[in-house]
Amino acid sequence: MSDQAHMRAEHDLAPGEEEQHSVGTRILGYVVGLVLALLLTATSFFIAGTDLVWQPSIPVALIVLAIAQMGVHLVFFLHITTGPDNTNNVLALAFGLLVVFLVVGGTVWIMAHLNANMPAMDQIMPMRR
């Protein structure tokens, strides 16, 4: 089925199928990714325990660092790029993010309302006393 492999448009590649760079370039890419990932992890642990920053900003900082971590993984390890050969992967990522956002966000919203309107028995009882 070699002709089929050939038929695949250049604009439609799977991760890892992109044109082959030399081994050195690829190793460099992975090393940069690893260093960035370690740096972000270390920063997260540092921020969580430190009192150098304004305390209420810590959760926000952790979220930002976590999202940056995901970005590093996507770019350096999963090879998601903005190039035209990556349209499918970017669209799949966008669809995945949308579904996660809808399901997680929706769940948090729904459950907050349900818990407020329908508290568990042991929470109702003390209120009545």
Add this chain to the structure above:
Amino acid sequence: MLGKLDWSAIPFDQPIPLIAGGVVLVGILAVLAWVVVKGHLPYLWHEWITSVDHKRIGVMYILLASVMLLRGGSDAIMMRIQQAVAYQSQGYLPPEHYNQIFSAHGTIMIFFVAMPFVIGLMNLIVPLQLGVRDVAFPTLNSVGFWLTATGALLVNLSLVIGEFARTGWLAFPPLSELSYSPGVGVDYYAWSLQISGVGTLVAGINLVTTVLKLRTKGMNYLRMPMFCWTTLASNLLIVAAFPILTATLAMLLLDRYLGFHFFTNEAGGNVMMFMNLIWAWGHPEVYILVLPAFGIFSEVVSTFSGKALFGYRSMVLATMAICVISFMVWLHHFFTMGAGPDVNAIFGIASMIIAIPTGVKIYNWLFTMYGGRIRFETPMLWSIGFMVTFIIGGLTGVLVAVPPADFILHNSMFLVAHFHNVIIGGVLFGAFAGFEYWFPKAFGFRLNDRWGKLAFWFTFLGFYVTFIPLYVAGMLGMTRRMQHYDVAAWRPWMLVAAVGMAVLTIGVICQIVQIVVSIRNREALRDRTGDPWDGRSLEWATSSPPPVFNFAFNPDVRGEDAYWDMKAHAKQQSLDHDTPEYQDIEMPRNSPTGFVCAFFATVMGFALIWHIWWMVILGGIGAFATFVVFAWRDHDEYVIPADEVAAIDRVNLEERRNLVSMAGTV
């Protein structure tokens, strides 16, 4: 040694499941004996069980779905008879048995009839429509099928060994927790869905990859037949939604097996979280089932109207809109749980919005028919029947999407009538339309059209006689899942529904007769050209049944309705007679991986249900070892020499030229 399993697991005191199970067992043994004695076993093993050919796997999926349809249908008949007789009496089914029947009916009809039926049709047809030789991962495809079959086997095993869940088809806690369901019923339910869920997920990944990555020359996205688009949307939903089901059931299983408290009443568990999660999967699931059916109707309506599909691009847009919006409506399944007006209003509006793309589709089909030269063949009858029925079901759906109305109708027979109206009228009619339409492609002969039309009319009328009374009963306040009742006003409607069930049963019998009669007359019904319906897409460009490699040459697609275009082109050029140069074709080798893996999965599932821990380990190691052996295989393809390709292809080419030249003279 054997965990919870002992002789008390077999229900000697209940004649109905025991006799039914016994008859089925004797039937299976008889078929097996016949296969072995006649010497068909090697054929069955080499050509079907280990096959990685997408067409064979598709046929096996549909066979599984058809057999399970009979099982689920028997449950339905028993329930309708029970409700017809159980007025101020206990009826003939004791409550614990009746509860198992309605749970099994729902589980089987959704997971082991509707799902395998649509996945089977997608498997069979999508690679052909895309003009390619197989799906992206052929062996994985076989694994997916056999894991689905494992789930079906476990559900049916519960009939004679142990019991099935008494909780309804979604096993809501706290009823499904260990304290209220201490038996093995819920475990049968959960493990069979976990195993078949893996199968569904790999089928979904496989088909998404196939549509995105394997298309023939010139088949860009906006030239794909509509069925390929709906397949893409439906399988994207499978990939996105089925992990939610797996995770939810895994949490329920942790509660039951390891004493966790995700969904228990005590120790901080939250029952409402289960409803939320299961419906976050459950609503996309509805569209996973119905989108492929929409695709089938698009193909059928356009073929039998002799016109290109009206508004192709709006249809694509509507399909993808449904794909996204289906993730925004799940709360409408539990409006009454107390989320309050803000949440209910938003989800109610979203549920009404999703009716818009669906309405776009209905109009597209109507306008495709408008001005067309319509042939009322059996697949077209199912499609028209669908349009009428589905609109009624859709309208009652919009009605229950209004939260205040839902507070009155929630969990009533009105709801039961509504979702049967959309699932039978949408998915099942679509499956039957696809079955009639593509049967000649799969087997090389058409189905008898008199019995097919009879089957349609009995099913169509039977559906209305059965389910319209359930709407009425729901309006009169009857709730679902009642083992007996004392309200005189409901009784006549239950009797009418039972009559409707009898008519539906005649419809099913007509389908069986149709298949038997057609097999007997197969020579007269033979489809020699591979294009029995004057079709428009590429699956009709090859012979019926297609050779193992589907196409001797990868078709060159120049526009929508690829094959229609080719036929018109050939007529104008008065047929090019130059002999093409054939080449060797590489095809994937057959592999028993799927079957062996499913065997070990069955052992493991059964052992998990009965707490036989050594057997769990054995099954787990076996399944893993199968994968390792497959991963270390040396060669996975074989070559079909060019001569053989030429010999197979020439026969079909000759027939086809005759057809086109005859059509030219008419």
